[in-house]
């Protein structure tokens with residue numbers, strides 16, 4: 595089939611390659627002319643025969659919104675837009691409604707796999723009407739990992755990104771658990787080779803996993819992670835997971851703590867711990883450290 599693919603960065607560029615390897619035609623557009631197949635969205639739309647399927651793979655938020663708005667003007671009834679970025683699921687519902695008013699279908703798709711997806715395949719979680727999903731199915735089949743699992747029609751519009759959001763919440767908590775265990779092992783003088791402990795866990799243990807494999811890979815590159823600062827960003831999905839948990843009154847202590855740990859990582863000093871120190875000093879005369 596033919597696909598229009600907008601956004602050819604780290605994810606989109608590799609996805610174009612994987613879809614082409616499966617024998618499909620991909621017309622890619624990127625703001626960077628060096629990697630783009632066409633010069634404009636108009637040209638991308640012109641090159642596709644209807645009914646068109648156009649996959650949006652640009653940063654969540656303003657960039658996705660602007661692209662969907664532009665596509666709403668350029669596409670025709672019967673065409674389908676797929677948002678494969680890490681959009682908030684509530685945006686999907688707005689996008690689906692705006693496009694439906696013009697007879698254009700919408701499918702949201704959470705994509706997992708990062709830079710490894712070209713070779714390993716991308717795990718896909720999508721939401722939307724069955725008729726719109728069916729239009730995209732050959733592309734889903736090209737992108738997904740080989741084997742029985744790795745893709746799911748999770749439900750109505752928004753369900754794909756909701757599932758990906760929860761996946762990322764779990765990702766936060768799993769990474770935090772590995773990170774905490776690693777720090778504790780490093781702190782224990784009895785343990786002489788922490789990296790080998792992690793490596794040994796890769797087989798036979800309850801916690802063997804791809805994240806563990808990647809932790810070993812990172813330790814092989816930098817045994818004590820001395821080259822890194824203890825600083826971690828977040829792209830939004832952890833926050834949205836916690837917000838959804840509040841909406842549904844579902845307790846998520848592990849995921850919430852792992853999100854807050856990232857916020858703490860970005861502070862050079864802790865204002866709240868200054869207050870703790872000040873209060874201990876006030877009520878008990880306990881020692882404080884001055885700057």
Ligand SMILES: O=C(O)[C@H](O)[C@@H](O)[C@H](O)[C@H](O)COP(=O)(O)O
Nearest residue numbers: 706707708762827828829830831
């Ligand atoms: O499943 C995946 O492939 C990852 O989750 C991917 O989606 C991305 O690496 C995260 O969005 C990073 O998220 P944070 O910046 O919030 O850690």
